[in-house]
Amino acid sequence: MRNPPPVHDRLLATIAAHGPIPLADYMAQTNSHYYATRDPLGADGDFTTAPEISQMFGELVGLAIADMWDRAGRPDAAYVELGPGRGTLARDALGAMAAAGLNPSVHLVETSPTLAAKQGALVPQATHHASHNSLPSDRPLLIVANEFFDALPVRQLVRTDAGWREMMVGCDGDVLVRMAGNAPREADVPRPLHHAPVGSIHEINGDAQAIVAALATRIAAQGGALLIIDYGYVGPALGDTLQAVRGHGFADPLANAGEADLTAHVDFSALAAAAAQLSIAGPVGQGDWLTRLGIDARAAALAARNPDRTADLTAQRDRLVKADAMGQLFRVLALYHPEWPTPAGFAL
Secondary structure, eight states: OOOOOOOOHHHHHHHHOOOEEEEEHHHHHHHHHHTTTTTOOOOOOSBBOOOHHHHHHHHHHHHHHHHHHHHHHHHOOOOEEEEEETTTHHHHHHHHHTTOOOOEEEEEEEEEEEHHHHHHOOOTEEEEESGGGGSSSOOEEEEEESSSSGOOOOOEEETTEEEEEEEEEEEETEEEEEEEEEEEEEESSOOTTTTTOOOOOEOOHHHHHHHHHHHHHHHHHOOEEEEEEEEEOOOOOOOOOEEEEEEEETEEETTTTSSSEEEEEEEEEHHHHHHTTTTTEEEEEEHHHHHHHHHHHHHHHHHHHHHHGHHHHHHHHHHHHTTTTTTEEEEEEEEOOOOOOOOOOOOO
């Protein structure tokens, strides 16, 4: 049986036969291949996430969840993680939860066989799900999504001389290129942005909004919360945030299709609007959130037990918290059942 052609070649053939495809479709196809065929994390991969930087990140996430669960009356609950990477966050969070008396059932939503195998080694008690649709329906859901929504397909709408149009991916010979479609898209653009300058781009996280809406319906019926940690902004806004990362550096999003991580910044206001039936806290900067949860005290405690690690722990803390690192770019949004307490880390 012959190997399938590279993603780039398959896209060229599709475009040649049927014409340009929406940028969102391009992102969906390339990221599906990318995540299904490798472990992208760590020094040998393409990027590093907060849980891989320091155990403190996962521990504080776990303690924040356990604190909310405790104040909600300690119900029988399920821990859920969307896109759990190698399982590092789940392992560290669950350890902190157990120390606080919370031992939930564990459910990981993952489509990559490579990553699912690594998660199984770190969190052997976990049940894997290919979709959020099969999560438990009989108990509160304590859901964490760390750098999950940024990897979902994003639509781009571009203002042209003729009005707003869908951003498409076409080809110029063997090179993939972005181009404006023909159909009007004014109805998809927020009214305050209608008269933006020609060349302006507006992004829509449609798949992300749909997932949040579905999970919000479950939380409203079952109890619990959804904690979203990602890089993004409060919209509506203009700007092209699509980016590719390969080998820990930025790359051309249309080059080497399927061989780089494609992401776009998350519109936190759009995600909050998709969960209108829930209570909302944030978004707040990751640095402020971790500081309020006690990362300085945790770093000091770890350093006291491991003096030789003091410099490393300080560097880890700074990378997670400082404004010129991850502290401001990454934000935290909590969507929770109206009868549940406000999660810790969100100042009034």
